[in-house]
Amino acid sequence: MKAVILCGGQGTRIRDANEVLPKPLLPIGGKPIVWHIMKSYAHHGVREFVLCLGYKGWLIKEFFLNYRAMTTDLTVTLGRHDAMEFHGRHDEEDWKVTLAETGEETMTGGRVSAIRRYVEGDEPFLLTYGDGVSDVDVTASVAFHRDHGKIATVTAVRPPGRFGEMRIEGGEVTEFNEKPQATEGFINGGFLVLDARRVWGYLGTSATAILEREPMRRLAADGQLAAYPHTGFWQPMDTAREYALLNELWASGRAPWKTWR
Numbered sequence: 001m002k003a004v005i006l007c008g009g010q011g012t013r014i015r016d017a018n019e020v021l022p023k024p025l026l027p028i029g030g031k032p033i034v035w036h037i038m039k040s041y042a043h044h045g046v047r048e049f050v051l052c053l054g055y056k057g058w059l060i061k062e063f064f065l066n067y068r069a070m071t072t073d074l075t076v077t078l079g080r081h082d083a084m085e086f087h088g089r090h091d092e093e094d095w096k097v098t099l100a101e102t103g104e105e106t107m108t109g110g111r112v113s114a115i116r117r118y119v120e121g122d123e124p125f126l127l128t129y130g131d132g133v134s135d136v137d138v139t140a141s142v143a144f145h146r147d148h149g150k151i152a153t154v155t156a157v158r159p160p161g162r163f164g165e166m167r168i169e170g171g172e173v174t175e176f177n178e179k180p181q182a183t184e185g186f187i188n189g190g191f192l193v194l195d196a197r198r199v200w201g202y203l204g205t206s207a208t209a210i211l212e213r214e215p216m217r218r219l220a221a222d223g224q225l226a227a228y229p230h231t232g233f234w235q236p237m238d239t240a241r242e243y244a245l246l247n248e249l250w251a252s253g254r255a256p257w258k259t260w261r
Contacts, residue, residue, distance in 0.1 A: 001048070001142070002119050003041045007034060007130040008054020008102055008111055014239055022056040024130035025063060026243060029250035032063065033237060034130045036257065038095070043260040044138040046126065047094050050118045052102040052111040061099050067092070109209030113200070121196050128190040132236040133246065133257035136191050141228045145193035148226045152199060152219050156227040157189030157234040186227065188212060189234050198224075233257055 007024040014023060024034035038049055053060055063070060071090045077083035102114040112127065119125040124145060126138065136155055145153040202215045202224075209215065219225035233256035237243050249255045 001046055001123055001126065002050055003038070003046045003048070003126040003128070004050045004052065004112065004115060004119060005034060005037060005128055005130045006108055006111055007051045007060055008057065008104070008106060009131075010055045014237065014243060022059060023237070024051075025059055026237065028133075028246050029255075033133065033246070034060070036133050037128065037130065038092075039260050040133065040135075040257060041126065041138060042092070042095065046138065048096045048098075050098045050100055050115050051130070052100055052115055054102055054104045054106060054111070057099070057101060057104075064097050064099060103207055106207045107210045109203050109211040109213075109215050110207035112211060113203045113205050113209065114207075116200060119196050120200070123196060124193050125196050127192040127194055129236075131238070132190060132234070134189065134191060134230065134234040135232045135256050135259055136189070136230045136234070138191065141191065141230075142193055144228050145226070150226045151195045151202070151224040152216075153193040153226045153228050154216075155189040155191035156186035156229050158185065158231065159187050160235060186229065188216075189230060191228075191230075193228075 005024070007022065009023065014026070025032040027033075028036055034051070041049070051060060068074075068086055068090065069084075071092075073087040075085040075087070077085075098115075098118055100115045100118065102111040106114065124142065126142075134155075134157070141153060141155060202218050203209060203211070204215075216225065235242065235246060235257075237246060246255075250258075
């Protein structure tokens, strides 16, 4: 099974955090957020990935082309051509990563359509965004998808609360949560499972197609969109504050999305 990750957006809402890198390369604990997403999938046995590139996609290519040099110790003998010695191995040596140019201005639906040849077939494929992490049970979501038989499954999550929440009893604050999850309502959390044979009629071929609009609405109207509820950790990285939050969680050793060893 393959996982498709949307990595082409410009990330305009987080430009104040970094204006040099595309958002999927913004580091959490020294590794790009897209690496964290891929590690989450790999924990569930997914080893093949298709990254939909767009804005500054060459930087994402450079990261994976130089992956071993980026992740292990090495010795370079200056003055000798290609005299480089790597020390040790890494845990991702069985990953297969397809880096697909899908256009700088292409919308989400168009990006998925552009990589059809890499995922089309009898087996479902996974799809998510390159800027959010979660401890969602991918294995269970796939089993849920196979069981209901519809074309698409979307992971439904409760959005993080925008404001601090206090529990008050007798005039005293008995509980304070800086940024709790909302207790009602679900939103699209990514981590979709899609039928690799039947979904294309809903996506079309236009580069301007936005997955979250007409395609998803048509799937829902036709009774072909199921929701896999996830009430665990889910956090997008849309702002500088969220970027800092994810790095703080990682540095503290309490990153809920780190399900791998």
